[in-house]
Amino acid sequence: MRSHLLNDTTADSYRRSVIEGVERVAAKLAATRKPHTGISVDELAPVIADIDLDTPLADASAALDELEDVYLRDAVYFHSPRYLGHLNCPVVIPAVLGEAVLSAVNSSLDTWDQSIGGTLIERRLIDWTTGRIGFGAAADGVFTSGGSQSNFHALLLARDEACRVVMQADPQLTKAELLPKLRIFTSEVSHFSVKKSAAMLGLGYEAVVTVPVDEKKRMQSDALARELAACEAEGLFPMAVVATAGTTDFGSIDPLPEIAGLAAAYSAWMHVDAAYGCGLLVSPTRRHLLTGIELADSVTVDFHKSFFQPVSSSAVLVRNRDTLKHATYHADYLNPRRMAEERIPNQVDKSIQTTRRFDALKLWMTLRVMGADGIGQLFDEVCDLAAAGHELLAADPRFEVVVEPRLSTLVFRYVPEGGANWELVDQANLHARKALFASGEAVVAGTKVDGAHYLKFTLLNPQTTTSDIAAVLDLLAEHAEQYLGESLVHAS
Ligand SMILES: *Cc1c(COP(=O)(O)O)cnc(C)c1O
Numbered sequence: 001m002r003s004h005l006l007n008d009t010t011a012d013s014y015r016r017s018v019i020e021g022v023e024r025v026a027a028k029l030a031a032t033r034k035p036h037t038g039i040s041v042d043e044l045a046p047v048i049a050d051i052d053l054d055t056p057l058a059d060a061s062a063a064l065d066e067l068e069d070v071y072l073r074d075a076v077y078f079h080s081p082r083y084l085g086h087l088n089c090p091v092v093i094p095a096v097l098g099e100a101v102l103s104a105v106n107s108s109l110d111t112w113d114q115s116i117g118g119t120l121i122e123r124r125l126i127d128w129t130t131g132r133i134g135f136g137a138a139a140d141g142v143f144t145s146g147g148s149q150s151n152f153h154a155l156l157l158a159r160d161e162a163c164r165v166v167m168q169a170d171p172q173l174t175k176a177e178l179l180p181k182l183r184i185f186t187s188e189v190s191h192f193s194v195k196k197s198a199a200m201l202g203l204g205y206e207a208v209v210t211v212p213v214d215e216k217k218r219m220q221s222d223a224l225a226r227e228l229a230a231c232e233a234e235g236l237f238p239m240a241v242v243a244t245a246g247t248t249d250f251g252s253i254d255p256l257p258e259i260a261g262l263a264a265a266y267s268a269w270m271h272v273d274a275a276y277g278c279g280l281l282v283s284p285t286r287r288h289l290l291t292g293i294e295l296a297d298s299v300t301v302d303f304h305k306s307f308f309q310p311v312s313s314s315a316v317l318v319r320n321r322d323t324l325k326h327a328t329y330h331a332d333y334l335n336p337r338r339m340a341e342e343r344i345p346n347q348v349d350k351s352i353q354t355t356r357r358f359d360a361l362k363l364w365m366t367l368r369v370m371g372a373d374g375i376g377q378l379f380d381e382v383c384d385l386a387a388a389g390h391e392l393l394a395a396d397p398r399f400e401v402v403v404e405p406r407l408s409t410l411v412f413r414y415v416p417e418g419g420a421n422w423e424l425v426d427q428a429n430l431h432a433r434k435a436l437f438a439s440g441e442a443v444v445a446g447t448k449v450d451g452a453h454y455l456k457f458t459l460l461n462p463q464t465t466t467s468d469i470a471a472v473l474d475l476l477a478e479h480a481e482q483y484l485g486e487s488l489v490h491a492s
Pocket residue numbers: 087145146147148149151190191193244246247248273274275276302314
């Protein structure tokens with residue numbers, strides 16, 4: 001069994017195994033035309049359930065053959081130009097190379113003595129990112145598993161900063177009394193992880209005040225001003241304002257400078273969730289859309305969305321590194337206080353994880369091979385594609401589109417000419433999405449707008465063309481029309 005351990009004596013077997021795996025995936029990429037096969041849960045679940053996990057195949061080739069049946073054949077392939085579903089990107093090759101290296105070396109980024117250069121590389125990339133944001137020299141941050149964790153981490157710091165400041169001003173107040181009085185303000189179309197974080201932080205879902213959006217799905221700053229004033233009038237404490245730079249559904253960007261001004265006026269922490277919009281940090285033409293992000297106390301970025309990195313690759317950045325202490329714990333066996341005094345760089349001092357992947361290496365390899373502009377150009381291409389897609393939709397009488405895209409999503413729905421039974425139209429849109437998925441021809445997402453089912457394109461593949469968009473729209477219209485036709489037959 002030792003022959004399976006990666007070490008100096010097994011280099012040949014390592015090389016053979018990984019190369020064989022790479023060959024299989026490369027062949028798959030070349031042969032895959034549709035985003036997936038359309039297989040159902042009922043078809044695939046028994047295949048996976050039937051595998052006897054206590055009887056190994058012993059050999060990597062055999063396991064790869066089996067993998068074809070349980071995963072590779074039916075996986076959803078994001079490199080397909082007709083995958084227009086969620087915020088998943090095709091990945092850049094330098095990052096995949098980084099992934100192969102980081103898992104083989106298996107550094108853990110919690111402490112210096114488990115990573116050495118890994119820690120310093122991560123720190124350089126954090127500094128590089130805070131530089132792009134426009135934070136000053138006191139900034140810091142850490143890589144995380146994703147935007148949800150980054151948002152949670154930022155709100156944990158915001159909560160503990162609010163407790164520190166409020167309890168300093170009023171030493172009589174206990175933490176137990178204060179926590180139920182903390183409020184978080186965010187727009188009605190912000191990411192659900194804000195609410196989940198509030199609940200996990202012991203504040204409850206009720207701590208989140210949702211602020212209405214304007215017709216372009218941006219937080220209304222005058223409504224935020226009213227909510228903040230009302231909060232204070234009720235004797236509650238505005239703990240944080242969470243602005244979104246790139247909402248998941250609409251790609252809309254909240255008015256960051258105005259929100260920053262209001263947050264400052266009420267001494268509330270300002271967090272910017274740029275999980276999706278962070279690609280603008282490297283965009284050669286659209287960086288100005290993020291103006292005001294430098295005023296935040298903390299920022300979430302998801303490199304695994306608009307930087308074309310493999311999952312997972314995300315970071316939380318803070319303007320003032322002192323605030324990171326709220327997640328610091330000195331464990332005798334791992335990162336004793338003595339080490340901080342000796343200035344040994346232990347990233348676990350800043351993280352809510354302990355053992356942690358060297359995800360930063362993927363971004364490092366990407367910047368060293370392609371450069372920041374290279375990534376920014378790819379993101380610009382998909383934003384341009386969304387603008388072209390919007391023109392198609394706006395000119396197409398079969399569809400109704402919600403807003404002009406700021407980034408690379410389009411939310412729309414099928415509407416039959418001459419109006420119809422809206423209940424049926426709503427079901428027809430839901431049906432079209434499901435039927436398209438089942439066909440495997442393309443994948444689109446869905447969401448709700450004012451309670452009605454809408455369809456959504458998330459465009460993150462620069463290889464997708466306007467003809468792909470037009471073809472997918474035709475397929476969706478066909479599925480919707482077929483559904484409506486059948487409903488009318490049933491009704492008569
Ligand atoms: C995707 C997304 C998140 C969550 O990020 P994960 O990496 O999926 O955890 C948070 N906020 C926004 C705006 C997002 O689009």
